[in-house]
Amino acid sequence: MARHNVTVTVNGEAHTREVDSRLLLVHLIRDELALTGTHIGCDTTHCGACTVLVDGVPTKSCTVLAVQADGAEIGTVEGLAGADGMNALQEGFMQEHGLQCGFCTPGMLMTGTALLAANANPSEAEIREAISGNLCRCTGYVNIVKAVQYAAAKTAADGAGEDN
Amino acid sequence: MAPRTSAKICGMGHSMKRKEDPRFLQGKGNYIDDFTRPGMLWLDIVRSPIAYGKIVNIDTSKALEIDGVLAVLTGKDLEAYNLHWMPTLMSDTQMVLPTDTVMYQAQEVAGVIATSRYAAADGVAAVEVEYEAMTPVMDPFKALEDDAPVLRTDKEGQEDNLIWHWEAGDKEATDKIFDEADVVVREKMHVPRIHVASIETCGCLADFNPVEGHLTVYMTTQAPHAIRTVLALVAGHVGLSEEKIRVVSPDIGGGFGGKVPVYPGYVIAIAASVVLGKPVKWIEDRMENLQADSFARDYHMDAEVAADASGKIRALRIKTLADHGYADAQAAPSKFPAGLFSICTGSYDMENAYAEVDAVYTNKPPGGVAYRCSFRVTEAVHCLERIVDTLAHKVGKDPAQLREENFIPKEAFPYHSPLGWEYDSGDYQAAMDKAKEMIGYDDLRREQAEKRERGELMGIGVCSFTEVLGAGPSKDFDILGIKMFDSAEVRVHPTGKAIARFGTKSQGQGHETTYAQIIAEELGLPAAHVQVEEGDTDTAPYGLGTYASRSTPTAGAAGVMAARQIREKAAKIAAHLLEVGEEDLEWEPGTFSVKGAPDKSVSIQDCAFAAYTNLPEGMEPGMEATNYYDPPNLTFPFGTYICVVDIDRGTGEVSVRRFVAVDDCGNIINPMIVQGQIHGGLTQGLGPALYEEMTYDEDGNNLAGSFMDYLVPTAVETPAWETGHTVTPSPHHPLGAKGVGESATVGAPPAIANAVVDALAHLGVTHMEIPIRPDRVWGVLNARGVAK
16 A cells, blocks of 8 residues: 655644555544544544544544645644643633533534634524534533633633733 | 532532533543553454345455454354353343354454554455345334244244233223223324434453453443453353453443443454453444444334323323344343333323333344433333323313323322332422423414414424433342442542542543532532542442433432441541530531530541541541442432424424423532533434434345434534423432433423424324424325425
């Protein structure tokens, strides 16, 4: 099987690996780079547990080849906040009880991150639409919607504070 | 009820934020696929493409030529160790790997062991299996016909496909009431085969140390202790001894009952690790998970209710056919083959009832698990709550009113049901009143009447369920003979911090938080200072695990009792420190003070320190206690759910516009977590009501084997759930709590189905089978000439 050199920048850190043509991006992230926060829940791009950001776009890494991500900037859950704590969206999930088993959570966080980057104040319908490719079996989604709203409100308030 | 403890202590009633959240939110959870070991090998599984047939030959030669493939295990290989069969939790048997026959599609046929995930998958593709296909038995009714082939020819004395017959109640007395009743209604209904579809699939990492003869299994299991014992019992003959087996259940990405059984994949991985002396990991993919792991439900019920002319229910009669697939591999208490189905008289007082279930074998995967359900309660509640609506329709009464007129009155508790349960407490009318008020029931009925005039289809569905949880009292409840107690061990350290270990295993329920709150409530230590651990059989006390909403009723109660033992010791130490008699002390959470002299006090932390440094003479040092709690009874949570649906006459699509859930789970430990449990349960009730079904064609092909075809609700279909509570404490649980994890899964499907039927009632519709897919609704509308 052909091998390829792939360079990806994950959470700001560049990594080069020689990989098989068929290696999935999610396996590069989990097995080669040991970033196990990104999960695998299905094989058909439906559940979204493997969602990462590829050049800012939420992408299901279980159906993308590592070679397709060559040269890309990749964001995973491990890069959301520094070692000292959690960002507004992570805090929203904790405050609003937007997670239970936690398995879908990293994917939800990455989709939510992309949504808020594109739309700082999404409506409930926009949030539900945005996360409709991320399945959760525990929460019933209500508190995930609230978590995204919490982050939007907190970010807006922090921004207003900085303006003053 | 206002919390008894301060926000700092954070005992019962505080919506404490979850202690487990930061690791999950930062990608630092420890799920099964995150574990690795030096030299670890991978298992992948060859599965049967056909539902029934003979294995003519298995050719592994091409697979073994692949770089990285080390071994292929077949049934014949396991037969050499007598490990090719295993018992189910219901004392049936199932194959680990077949030696000659496959019995369902996706059945495990061989295990490929390789040095990487990818090489193992290559090996699976290269194993060549020649089958001689036979005609499968897919219809459970046909399975019982005289000319049906006997499927379990491996079982001595098995002459047909009947697994067992179960019945409860007085048939003769019930029949007599039916003979003389003013009104009898009947519905045939199917609660279809569904799947828990937890987002994390199942898997394990089996690590056998040949030098020590020690096996560690990291495993997605809801019941690690029971698994350890089962492993010791079934593999003792190959040298696995219980003291040398350690089962570790790490963070679990959703369980819902699907991670209670032992699947063949676990056993193959363990066998491979023992044979090869290397760690072996098995992680199933989504299609394997949906197609081969235990299903839930699949009860075909023929239900009748007898009533007087006013709609007062007199008796209930249900005849059921249960399709168990290839084996009875459900996970129910041993003496309850039909689970707790006899809760089917529900919230209503009646003279008598009779229920029977026949279980049959077919060529479908074995099961079925109690999916977020205390063993067949979901089926029972769906059946009753649907047919009560049929009765209301028949006697011309509003379905809420008919329920109210039949409720067991609150003064009748403890209530003895006709099928033998002693309901601990209840106030059904209070939950109904609150639900009606929250949703604006009377206004909705007016709106519905107006819309009906305009030809719009809107329905209101009511469900007033009674659950039965917390299995269970040891006189009745065991699994493979092991009594269904549960346990807690609490140790308070010298500095007043504690570790508490339990025999259960959280899969998202938040035990690290709620159990800490329970200890905080009893000891007055801040919950933040109580570390909770579960899931490691080397350290946690023995327990039967988490399912059937049993954690709070059993292990939670054990935690209370252990903490109270510690408090009793602390009181003696406090008396010693304050130089007074124990009888002179008063307890406020966290503090002992002298009666009449409140400034003379010591904290629980002071007592903890003294337990290691300054003991009363003769007292044993240390501050810890262990309790194994055998509950005196089950708990009986209840609630009323009301749902509003709109139906699109053009497409037949049902939209849930509003859903109010009023639950009574007794005293509440953490309101935030309870609400989260209700939200999740409702969504797992919405799925089977409208979308989810595991279907097969007549050749035995699974038609819903991936998330492309098995439709679980997304955020778009799921409504904004509205929740409320009434509080009727359990009189026998030490905290008055009842458990809550499953109520909503049980109560939601009939509420939604009742709403759809209510929307169509004026067209003469009395029943719709779930899932109520658009095509089913459109078919009804079209047949009656009202489809647009």
